[in-house]
Amino acid sequence: MLHRPSIARSALMGLLLVATGAALATTDDETRDWRRWLRMFPNIAPATQPAYLQECGSCHLAYPPGVLPAASWNRILAPESLADHYGDDASLPDALVAELRGYLMANAADGSARVRERAFAVPGAAQSDTGLPRITETPYFIRKHHRIPARLVTDNPEVGSFSQCNRCHIGADRGIFDERQIEIPGLGRWKD
Numbered sequence: 001m002l003h004r005p006s007i008a009r010s011a012l013m014g015l016l017l018v019a020t021g022a023a024l025a026t027t028d029d030e031t032r033d034w035r036r037w038l039r040m041f042p043n044i045a046p047a048t049q050p051a052y053l054q055e056c057g058s059c060h061l062a063y064p065p066g067v068l069p070a071a072s073w074n075r076i077l078a079p080e081s082l083a084d085h086y087g088d089d090a091s092l093p094d095a096l097v098a099e100l101r102g103y104l105m106a107n108a109a110d111g112s113a114r115v116r117e118r119a120f121a122v123p124g125a126a127q128s129d130t131g132l133p134r135i136t137e138t139p140y141f142i143r144k145h146h147r148i149p150a151r152l153v154t155d156n157p158e159v160g161s162f163s164q165c166n167r168c169h170i171g172a173d174r175g176i177f178d179e180r181q182i183e184i185p186g187l188g189r190w191k192d
Contacts, residue, residue, distance in 0.1 A: 043116050046175035049103040051096060059088070061166045063135060064175055065107035066117030072133035073104040081132055116177070136162045144179075148190075158185030 047053055047062040056062045065073065075081060077097055082090045092100070105111075109121035119140040135141055145162060153159045159167040166172040168184050182190035 043114070044175045044177055045107065045112070045114065045117070046173060049100075051099050052103055055092060055096065055100065059090070061164070061172055063165070064117075065104045066109045066112045066114060067120045067135045067141075068108060068133055068138075069110040069121045070105045070108035071110075073108055074101065076132055077101050077104070086132060134163070152184050152187060156184070156186055 044064045044066050047057070047064050052065075053062045068076075076085070077100060079091070079097075082092060082097070109117045109119075112118055112121070120135070120138055122139055136145075141162075153162050153168070165177070168182050168190070169177050170181055170183050171177070179190070184190055
């Protein structure tokens with residue numbers, strides 16, 4: 001019995017050495033292909049709840065729940081906030097609000113295991129002029145977009161606002177917000 005752990009340990013070490021050798025032998029092209037393949041997967045869980053997709057997605061991108069903490073979603077879903085939802089009346093029946101609230105609370109940034117979603121949960125999300133939270137005013141969003149000139153977004157009639165994520169992030173509806181998958185209308189691929 002004393003020999004079995006050492007045999008298993010030796011086998012594991014051998015596998016690790018082979019894997020390390022293979023990783024070191026990978027060419028730049030192979031590394032780029034691997035990274036390109038990895039970018040096809042969501043780095044933020046996309047919105048999936050049918051009522052949320054229907055009600056919220058009919059006016060704008062159904063933002064992934066993981067881009068705001070639960071308290072922010074709760075404020076957005078308050079009856080007075082829905083009555084003046086960033087300048088529009090988005091009032092909904094109480095039962096539907098309860099359904100949406102349950103979905104958003106269960107999938108909010110502060111309860112997520114995803115690193116990028118947790119970054120949105122950092123306290124200090126700025127308030128809009130209506131007092132409602134804005135994804136575009138969270139510290140994480142600002143840090144990730146600070147080098148993008150306003151003329152490419154807010155002055156661009158095909159985009160109009162930084163809140164129009166899906167105008168530039170070609171995989172936004174699938175939760176893919178990789179910076180190498182950005183196409184700014186009128187400009188093309190974004191190269192930082």
